[in-house]
Amino acid sequence: SVNPDLASERQTASFCVEKLTALLDGGAEQTRIRRAVVEAIESDPVFSRENQYFQTQNERYETAVRKAVHLQKKMHEMGWTENGPEYKYIYRALSGDVAFLLHRVFMRSISVLGSDKQIAKWIPLATQHQLIGSYAQTELGHGTYLQGLETTAVFDTATQEFILNTPKISAMKWWPGDMGRSATHTVVFAQLYIHGKCHGIHPFIVQIRSLQDHSLCPGVTAGDIGPKMNFEHIDNGYLMLKNVRIPRDNMLSKFCEVRPDGTYVRQGSQKINYFTMTTVRISLIADEVLIPLMKACTIAIRYSAIRRQSKLKPGEQEAKILDYQTQQEKLLPQLAAVYAFHFINDYLQELFNRGYREIQRKNFDMLPELHALSSGFKAVITHHCTAAVEICLRACGGHGYSLLSGLPSLYTKIIASCIYEGENTILLLQTARFLIKCFMAASAGHPVPPSVTYLAAVKPGNCPAKNKLDFLRPDIYTEAYQHVAVRLISSTAAKLQDLIQSGVKKYNAWNQCTVQLVQAAKAHCHYITVKNFAETVEKLETKAGIQRIMKHLCDLFALHGIFSNTGAFLHDGYISASQMDMVTASYLDLLAVIRKDAVPLVDAFDFTDKSLNSALGSYDGQVYQRLYEWAQKSPTNEMSPAYERYLKPLLHNTLSKL
């Protein structure tokens, strides 16, 4: 039985929920496939996540390995293949709680960086999990700056081997997943030395554990780096190498080869690798960032529809917390952000597919733009969604703080996305570098990539809005965002120029502008997101109320961005103080409008109760019952030895005194 407070929310939906689900999935057929995968995974007890919040790091790891091994069987049984339409839904249905993800990266790096012979040797074994691979790049003292890696691989002509060493403690490989306990092999990135000359970073396949008894190989020190904020199921590891010798054949040699005599040969273009890195940043957005935020919104909004607190109207029942303006202002903009980023993700995917086709034709022209977009959007989306999940958690008050709400684990996991695959500040500065370059080119009348042509066509004048309804016009707010992006990019470019012209060294000048460069890069991405959302809404079919509700969300996303960042729009008077008051009025009005559809909007995300794994977010809204039943299963409900040891001696004589 559905909680009546939740049921009533569904009766007044202004749009067809199933149609919106299909829109998010990319078609009704995709929805059908996704549901079939979810059903198959969730009906299999091996994949259950019910005890997840009660498990230790050791238990989580063991469960994840068990699931990974079972998944092979399952895929075979279901006829799912790595190239099939189901594949992308499997990981999502498992909520990522499975081992051997780095094993997949190990395989991908061999496929991309290895010679045909290397691929033929290693890939079949890896596919069958007859070895477990990892990917050892990051070191204790070195992350983002790859040139700084300290691990060395010295070629020994006499034995035709590479001798690998992590010469200092800061050179120790640190963080690679699947390496702490599982991996038998890993791809190690090391500085290649031949006859004393360094040729830079190259990848080498290194066996680290015995295939017979899993003991560490000679010269290898490895283990688990211990507890983290989340990812308890992953054995992130450390690795030290001391004079570990591997055959010449183990250097991945599609692009670079070391001949027996020590001749170093570079072959083909490495630009494609550069492209691979940018692809990873885009590919993580959907599963690692948007799905967690969609779950957090579902949990927080459903809970806000059943939780009643204080009286809004004297004499009436306590009000649903979703009816408070402050609660709406916390949650509904996050919901709008989900859709904004969902559509920008579609845009990026399409752009990357186009880029990939061009690259296959040996045309690398799109690479700088793709790199800038993938860097900037990775940073902006992970940052925004992390903050959004935290807002959802806090909006649920005390119950949000219980692991059983599902929200803490969503938060502690999504926050890692701000750090991995490129730390966000560094990524934004890469985007900024591209923007400054393009701005200079555009100013000089040179052609620039499509996403930045707006820098060349700066329009004078201020915002033409005359009343609050004008701020519901996409052309009005999109232009405002564009104006801010241009202003921030051009003013920072000017500051940079001024500093250099006044004699400051270029690298110092750059450092002195970085805080503002980050702002400029964010403004660019924000503008593109708003523009893309508005354009997407325009193209939607008007049937079933979909376009209307999406238009509301687009307006909300845009106005929330202005409302939360008024200074950027007020600075040069593009938006005046009285226009800003109109923005505020329109923004607050929209909250009340969208609030009516809040529950149907999260229903459209179509999460099963098992995939939410949350006592607050279940479809039926029986929150209190569920919290109570679940808590009783916690191992903390067993008798603690602390009673016999410490409490009993204290309490023991009290009875006589009462």
Next chain:
Amino acid sequence: SVNPDLASERQTASFCVEKLTALLDGGAEQTRIRRAVVEAIESDPVFSRENQYFQTQNERYETAVRKAVHLQKKMHEMGWTENGPEYKYIYRALSGDVAFLLHRVFMRSISVLGSDKQIAKWIPLATQHQLIGSYAQTELGHGTYLQGLETTAVFDTATQEFILNTPKISAMKWWPGDMGRSATHTVVFAQLYIHGKCHGIHPFIVQIRSLQDHSLCPGVTAGDIGPKMNFEHIDNGYLMLKNVRIPRDNMLSKFCEVRPDGTYVRQGSQKINYFTMTTVRISLIADEVLIPLMKACTIAIRYSAIRRQSKLKPGEQEAKILDYQTQQEKLLPQLAAVYAFHFINDYLQELFNRGYREIQRKNFDMLPELHALSSGFKAVITHHCTAAVEICLRACGGHGYSLLSGLPSLYTKIIASCIYEGENTILLLQTARFLIKCFMAASAGHPVPPSVTYLAAVKPGNCPAKNKLDFLRPDIYTEAYQHVAVRLISSTAAKLQDLIQSGVKKYNAWNQCTVQLVQAAKAHCHYITVKNFAETVEKLETKAGIQRIMKHLCDLFALHGIFSNTGAFLHDGYISASQMDMVTASYLDLLAVIRKDAVPLVDAFDFTDKSLNSALGSYDGQVYQRLYEWAQKSPTNEMSPAYERYLKPLLHNTLSKL
């Protein structure tokens, strides 16, 4: 041996670190006492926190109970008493990782709400831990709104007992600490019914577990609510009562009594309780909010001084990340916030002491102001510091994400402070209610409390700053903050009036203004904080460089607030666009100045390595060595059964194929 990158930071301190420590402690004598307590606690192996990050919830609970019991012995041994000067440092030295904190609340509530007879009966037993108490107020379905609590206590004249019931699942007591496993007794808040008439919420002492074998008493269902984001060491519990009978004497009856015939008598004033609630909000700021942020700053800043990444200047060594402007912009404002909130905490403490003296003289005039200030500052400080700890965590990149950095546990704990003792949004709205009232009174020429007299004396005109140095003048920025606070309070008051005059019901009008009311309340607190910081700096002695560095931090705090919130200052043109550019320039200049003293500024917090419990933050900066050594002790470095069960069968035949 100290990492030379860290050692060099200490050689150039512009001020005397020991003098600043004494300033923070409130005098050199206090520093001495604090250090003695820390030394005594940290040299006792029972109080060790070394394994904390490796322990399960069950192990954490058991350790916390052990520590609590041992602490009694220790206090006796050391001659520490609850009223002694050492007492306030004990809990801090234990980092809160100890059981029976709610037992103390149990005792306090009996002392404050109980009759002399009740105090004489229960307090001696509780002091000796011959019973373990808890405090059962919050219910599954009810938190902030106390009137909504559903637990009932019906007086039975025939037996002279109260019959207690949690009649619905939402009435179940939920969250009380020490209740899940430890408590034998608890103070239950319930709606008192006599002869069918409800007299509202009253406190009752209820025994929940047997003193003989710790089994649950008849009619009692209780247990642990399971895993949370932090506080693993606390057995937050649930409690259901079914016709549990307690003697009439168990209603805490200092202020209200039920006579044998059922006559309800209210005696004395309850206003003092109201005051107690506000005191708790202030008292948590130092230990629960500022100390965690001070620790996070210490960890992140020391780490940023030893971590090198990328080259700032071509051809040179990789740069310390603390030398990047973006890293300074993340960390240094948080450091400034520590000092800002430290001084406002002093201000609040003093105000509350004064208030307490007045109340003892039966003068309750200060209560509304104290309530407004305690609510607003609790919300603003917990929110700001939580965000700040998150920034510190993320600023440490991957290593910040390891539990061994100490940062995740600081974050997951401090975030709870935004929720407990009054959810922040609700608290800010209480402050806003006070501000609107005072604004109306001031506008009508009536007298208002001291902290809001500025509302009566609104000055016309704009910011007089002429160059970037003018923004280092406290009068200039303090007035800007004041102007913004007045503008937000007055404009929201006007909106509220307009809505009501246009026929909107008062409660609806209020709800439609809440987003802006929250902004107004924050602006008020921000203004008071800046003003107090500036005034404090002015009064500091100029010796030993203390005043100069504090002045820099005050400027930074103020300018960071403007820089991060430009719209509020630009809105009505009080600060112009070109003045805002001066703010930005001064702000960025200050970062480079304060960066030079960053490490000495955190050294002044005077945390021992044990109290930081962090591989990144130790005084000697040997980060990588410490991470490695500590990780090796993790239980995840034991052999996992997953190998035998799942991996061995897969890997077993591989050797023949390689």
